[in-house]
Amino acid sequence: MTYTHNDRLIIGGALPVNEKLPLETVDLIRSKYFCERREVGIVCVLKVKA
Secondary structure, eight states: OEEETTTTEEEOOOOOSSSOOOOOOOGGGOOSSTTSSOOOOOOOOOOOOO
């Protein structure tokens, strides 16, 4: 994940296949949990075989 100070935006990517994907906090955002003072938007991009 990347945190931008200008927009206070966190952008990341993941490819979970067989395991759960925890969304944990880091010291940089200074919160008890990840969504304490922010919202989450999720975009799912699928590659379909033709």
